[in-house]
Amino acid sequence: xxxxxVHQDDIFLVxxxxxxxxxxxxxxxxxKNFWKQFNAKLKSVxxxxxxxxxxxxIMLREDTKLYYFCGVPSLNCYPLDFELLHxxxxxxxxxxxxxxxxxxxxxxxxxxxxxxxxxxxxPLTSTICYYEVYxxxxxxxxxxxxxxxxxxxxxxxxxxxxxxAKTLLASQPRNSNANTWFGMDFNMNxxxxxxxxxxxxxxxxxxxxxxxxxxxxGKQNALAILEMELRKKRKKGTIGIGAxxxxxxxxxxxxxxTKGALALIERYGYGVGIDTxxxxxxxxxxxxxxxxxxxxxxxxxxxxxxxxxxxxxxEPFAPVSSKRFETVKALREAGLxxxxxxxxxxxxxxxxxxxxxxxxxxxxxxxxxFIFVYGGFGLSLRDNQxxxxxxxxxxxxxxxxxxxxxxxxxxxxxxxxxxRHLYKLFVKECRKYGILYRMSDIIRAYKSAIxxxxxxxxx
Numbered sequence: 394x395x396x397x398x399v400h401q402d403d404i405f406l407v408x409x410x411x412x413x414x415x416x417x418x419x420x421x422x423x424x425k426n427f428w429k430q431f432n433a434k435l436k437s438v439x440x441x442x443x444x445x446x447x448x449x450x451i452m453l454r455e456d457t458k459l460y461y462f463c464g465v466p467s468l469n470c471y472p473l474d475f476e477l478l479h480x481x482x483x484x485x486x487x488x489x490x491x492x493x494x495x496x497x498x499x500x501x502x503x504x505x506x507x508x509x510x511x512x513x514x515x516p517l518t519s520t521i522c523y524y525e526v527y528x529x530x531x532x533x534x535x536x537x538x539x540x541x542x543x544x545x546x547x548x549x550x551x552x553x554x555x556x557x558a559k560t561l562l563a564s565q566p567r568n569s570n571a572n573t574w575f576g577m578d579f580n581m582n583x584x585x586x587x588x589x590x591x592x593x594x595x596x597x598x599x600x601x602x603x604x605x606x607x608x609x610x611g612k613q614n615a616l617a618i619l620e621m622e623l624r625k626k627r628k629k630g631t632i633g634i635g636a637x638x639x640x641x642x643x644x645x646x647x648x649x650x651t652k653g654a655l656a657l658i659e660r661y662g663y664g665v666g667i668d669t670x671x672x673x674x675x676x677x678x679x680x681x682x683x684x685x686x687x688x689x690x691x692x693x694x695x696x697x698x699x700x701x702x703x704x705x706x707x708e709p710f711a712p713v714s715s716k717r718f719e720t721v722k723a724l725r726e727a728g729l730x731x732x733x734x735x736x737x738x739x740x741x742x743x744x745x746x747x748x749x750x751x752x753x754x755x756x757x758x759x760x761x762x763f764i765f766v767y768g769g770f771g772l773s774l775r776d777n778q779x780x781x782x783x784x785x786x787x788x789x790x791x792x793x794x795x796x797x798x799x800x801x802x803x804x805x806x807x808x809x810x811x812x813r814h815l816y817k818l819f820v821k822e823c824r825k826y827g828i829l830y831r832m833s834d835i836i837r838a839y840k841s842a843i844x845x846x847x848x849x850x851x852x
Contacts, residue, residue, distance in 0.1 A: 394500075394508055397487040401543065402605065404480040405780035406449055407471045408464030409434070415459075421498050424450070424461050428533070431463040438472050446529035451478065452522040459522075467780050477794075479784045480521060482605065485543040486514055494533045497525075497540060504542070517545040553644055556585055558612040562622045562632070575691055576836040577666050578630025581619070583650040584638045585610050589670060589711040592785040593737050597778040609642050616653045623661040631664035631689055631840075641671035655680050664688030668734065670695045670711040672720050678727050685729055689840040692731040693765070694721050698743050699751035706789065707739065722759035730839040732756075732763030732829070735819075737772030740800070741793060744770055744809035746818060753822040762838065763829035770815045771808030774801070 411427050413420045428450075451462040462478055488508070490500040501523075509516060526541035561581045565573075586609040587594065597606050612618075634640045640651045655677055658665055665684050667674065674681075674692070684690055694717050698704040701713035712720075724731040733756050738744050749770075756764050774782060786794045801807045809815060823830040829838055 394488060394503060396508060396512060398514065398546075399485050399487045399543075400548075400605065401480070401482060401485055403482045403777065403781060404449075405467040405777070405784055406451075406462075406464030406478045406480070407467045407475045408449075408462055408478065409475060410453065410460045410462040413459040413461055417498050417502070420459075420461070421495075425494065425533070427461060428463060434472070435465070448527040450525040450527070451480070452524070453520055454522055455520055467783070473795075477784055477787050480524060481519075482607070483517070484514075484546050484548040486512065486546050488542040488544075490540040490542055491538075492536050493538060494540070500542070504544070509544070514546040517547050519545055521545055553609075553611065553648065555611045555613040558615060558618060560622065561612065561615060561619050562626075574633065574636070575666055575693070575832070576631065576840060577633035578628075579663075580633040580636060581654075582637045583612055583615050583634065583640055583654055584642060584644070585612070587638050588642055589639060590709045591711065592707050592782055593739060593772050595773050595775075595778060597781055598775050609638070609644050611644070611648055611650055615650050616657065619654055620657050620661075623657060623663065626661075629661075629663050629688060631666050631691070632658060633666040633668070635668040639669050639671060640667065641669045641673040643673075645673060652677055652680075655684065659684050659687070662687055664690040666691045666693070668693045668695065670708065670717060672712050672716050675720060675723055678724070678729075681724075681729060682727055685842075687843075689843055690730065691835075691839045692724050692729050693734045694724075694731065695734040695736070696721075696752060696756075697735065697737065697739075699748050699755065703743060707742075718755050718759050721756070721761050725760040725762070730762050730842060732761045732765065732835070734767075735764050736767045738766075738770040738809055738815075739772055740807060740809045741796060742790065744811055744815060746815070749815055749819050750822060753819065753826065753828065756828060757826040761828060763835045764819075764823060765830065765832065765835060766816070766819065768806060769808045770812040770819075771806060773805055774807050775805050 409427075409431060411423060413423060447466065449462075449464045451464065453460040453462055464478055467477060486509070488500070488504055490497055492500075523542055523544045526543070528539075528541070531538050531540070561583070562579045563581065565578055565580070586606050588607055588609050590607065594606075634651070634654070645651050655665065659680055663684075664687070665681070681690070681692070696704075696714050696717050698707065698714050701715050704711070704714040721731055721733065733752070735749075735752060753764060783794045783797070786797070797807070800810070820830060822828075829835045
């Protein structure tokens with residue numbers, strides 16, 4: 394029997410489960426009958442299926458008990474008695490069963506008793522024992538049908554890897570609004586992917602086409618490409634770094650792509666705009682000071698929660714909020730134009746007066762130049778990003794997903810019901826402390842930090 398090592402992305406399903414026994418044959422009969430009940434349930438609620446047609450069967454082990462789950466790709470609305478199931482991204486051994494469903498127990502026995510022991514891979518000890526995929530056209534009793542089987546296995550350990558790259562710098566279009574995203578003249582990402590694990594991250598959306606988003610990879614020959622591009626530019630400008638991938642991810646400690654890029658930016662007389670959640674930016678504070686003296690530069694630290702306990706929950710692998718406030722203070726004490734990205738705000742979770750007021754207060758104590766809120770107090774949700782976020786809600790805030798579905802349906806922008814009130818409160822507090830909050834004012838302030846005559850000499 395042929396097998397194939399594959400790497401699958403996150404899969405989110407909705408469906409129902411039944412409790413099984415210790416008998417393989419008895420379980421097979423239970424599963425067959427359960428599929429009939431599940432399909433009848435789908436028809437009775439007129440639940441639309443994703444295209445192309447596809448269904449999943451998952452064998453689960455929880456607390457020494459065995460369950461079988463029938464599911465379909467998750468949709469925004471589904472019956473209240475359905476549950477959401479997450480198949481985590483990872484490595485799987487893929488087999489294909491040929492024949493009717495009645496012959497499936499024999500195939501599964503062969504895989505577990507013969508194929509797996511003979512393979513170089515070890516099954517992963519997890520809730521999911523294996524899962525089946527039933528594709529369009531499958532007929533339960535047809536001898537020509539096929540069922541795809543996936544068994545989670547321990548991943549092959551691979552070193553930090555690099556992706557091929559031809560270019561790095563993307564120029565801001567000449568006719569673009571000068572106030573878009575802090576007035577950057579160029580943008581670049583030295584890494585692809587992010588391992589902060591933030592539950593709300595928009596970069597998980599399919600439109601960005603970043604497979605295995607949680608795996609960080611570097612851009613091959615990034616520094617050589619960057620130097621070539623900087624030398625060719627006729628005009629200087631401020632280079633934005635880290636919009637799609639935090640440039641101070643943990644791998645930067647050893648790979649030093651950001652450190653090397655900053656040295657080139659200094660050498661060729663450009664400015665820099667950095668978005669990060671990491672305290673690692675403080676490693677480069679000396680070179681950042683030199684860059685900021687030669688060309689307008691700005692530093693943005695994302696902080697969404699005033700309390701460490703909540704930031705640890707929604708941004709599990711990033712430094713907690715208190716460490717980020719300390720980073721803002723250290724950058725400001727170094728004379729760098731630094732502020733806070735207060736985004737996103739999660740409706741019904743951190744959209745409270747207390748959270749907003751405390752963040753502004755702590756920003757003031759850290760001497761932040763600005764706090765910026767993008768598009769009101771809320772977050773964006775689309776396709777598999779929404780699936781990921783809803784699964785997290787089910788785990789940490791049971792029932793809240795239904796509130797989201799009722800309020801936002803399939804909307805991309807999901808603003809807090811209190812967004813207007815919170816924004817007025819936010820503006821009032823920023824004015825009270827003299828903290829900038831309008832994009833145009835922020836851009837004007839940091840770009841005027843260097844006299845025009847000095848900039849003209851560099852141009």
